[in-house]
Amino acid sequence: MGLRTAPPPIAWLMRQALERPRVISLAVGFTDEATLPVNETRALLEGILRSTRRGRAALQYGTTAGDAALRACAAARVRVQDAGAPGARGGAAYLPERLLITNGSQQLLYLVTEALCDPGDIVLVEDPTYFVYLGIVQSHGLRCRAVRLTPEGLDGEDLKRVLTRLGREGELGRVKLLYMVSYHQNPTAITTSLERKRAALDVLRHFERRAGHPIYMVEDAAYRELQAGDAALPASALVLAGAAERVVYASTFSKPFATGARVGYGLLPRAVHQVAVRLKANHDFGTANLLQQLLLEALRSGVYDRHLAVLRKRYACKAAVMLDALREHFPPAVGWDEPRGGLYVWARLPPRHKTGLRSRVFREAMARDVLYVPGAMCYADDPTRRKPAHEMRLSFGGARTGEMRVGIERLGAVLAEVC
Ligand SMILES: Cc1ncc(COP(=O)(O)O)c(C=O)c1O
Incomplete structure (x- = not known):
């Protein structure tokens, strides 16, 4: 089974995001960096480790x-x-x-x-x-x-x-x-x-x-x-x-x-x-x-639920920023639906325009340091239908709002040349 396993695209995408600091990754579903609950986690861990008995139990299998x-x-x-x-x-x-x-x-x-x-x-x-x-x-x-x-x-x-x-x-x-x-x-x-x-x-x-x-x-x-x-x-x-x-x-x-x-x-x-x-x-x-x-x-x-409330507002705001940028910079031929949650916008180009790893859109986007998930990656190998290859998944999870605007603007410029 091990030898059969193909290189997972997620590992490549995450590496691009982590190893090339200039790249604006709209690809990976990372959580919003600024909201990560560092202080809350520190306090919770201190609470767990304050009692020797509880601490030992937590540090045991x-x-x-x-x-x-x-x-x-x-x-x-x-x-x-x-x-x-x-x-x-x-x-x-x-x-x-x-x-x-x-x-x-x-x-x-x-x-x-x-x-x-x-x-x-x-x-x-x-x-x-x-x-x-x-x-x-x-x-x-x-x-x-x-x-x-x-x-x-x-x-x-x-x-x-x-x-x-x-x-x-x-x-x-x-x-x-x-x-x-x-x-x-x-x-x-x-x-x-x-x-x-x-x-x-x-x-x-x-x-x-x-x-x-x-x-x-x-x-x-x-x-x-x-x-x-x-x-x-x-x-x-x-x-x-x-x-x-x-x-x-x-x-x-x-x-x-x-x-x-x-x-x-x-x-x-x-x-x-x-x-x-x-x-x-x-x-x-x-x-x-x-x-x-x-x-x-x-x-x-209650820390979890309080944090969740913050996160939900944060993502709603980031989704709005991404949607605004899409409306401003993407050509009219590209469509998308507004998400009501989650971390993604699914954008659809006219079917004749491809978004895959070897496509002009992907290569031009990478040349401008913007990464997205090519839609074809999200379609299973099903021999009964042809795999669509004209979509892209854009995440508003990990990127900062300023970066996101720039990323969508650059991607929009690529799409305007192609579509
Ligand atoms: C649909 C879906 N399921 C499961 C996961 C796995 O998440 P985790 O292993 O962090 O719970 C992800 C992560 O992106 C996801 O998008």
Whole structure:
């Protein structure tokens, strides 16, 4: 498996951002540097280490599934976020024993994919999707089928079409999971409605009878807490009937607090949880205990929520700066939708203009020290459709507002020459 693993583009993009200080990176989803909670973290760590007993416990190995108090706290947090949904069931899906703490939600996605899939299996993904997840898929020798994404989220009718076709081709037995980024999606910023999640789960349940095994829905909620306004967000798929045995819910404390303290988590069906814990035991037998204690204290003390409120305002402001700059500098032929949260704007050039690593747009942008994520990177290798190559993902997370304006102005100049 190791030899099969292609170089992940994320590593290259992050290196460009870190090693070439002149480059304005609108590519990576780093958190806003100025808001990183340094003082809060110092105070929390001092609090943890003040007591010798607590300090020793924090500096010792923990359990593989994660600190019991943090698991309970994270499970309760998701239950509360979902509580307002019509028909929400409090039930089994939110039990702390189903919760797994991981090194960022990235590790959870890796473990779950490894737990559910064998090489040659098929994973269903949104079109486009989170490109780093595609690295996990590639590394495990899995195949992809892409499902249409509309402004309301994953298209259940298209999911049905994709699965019907796979049925005709005798491939349903290889379909193991659907991966979706349900809130402020990376890269498009689309949020999938609860109705769309219900429709997707129903379709999966329908086809799994013919597949002969469960087809899981992996809901990645990494950007759920990074919402710009106060409008109510849809509940997660965990509220749906039968979700406790079919939905894997992945989330993170990493982006909403500090990406350097990578603590993620997931709520998993029992059978999947058991296997994922075994795999995690082989990886690292537990997420760093000190970081778990840090997050636990941040959550319990209210520091986390206060920081989140600051961060949400900050990102709303940065998104507005980016959108203003786009309106000012991008040619009218380029379109985009306004994000209501998350860290990204998905810009669409006319289809004949390419944005890939070898394209004129990318090379000219790099020559002017601006980096973006070429849209094609976010599309799975799906042999049933041609990969679109005319979009770009722009992040307003890491770059400073002044840099962002300059970056968009330079990119706009490139696009004006090309489009
Ligand atoms: C959609 C999505 N899921 C998961 C992750 C992983 O984040 P972390 O491992 O820091 O929790 C990211 C990071 O960019 C992401 O964009």
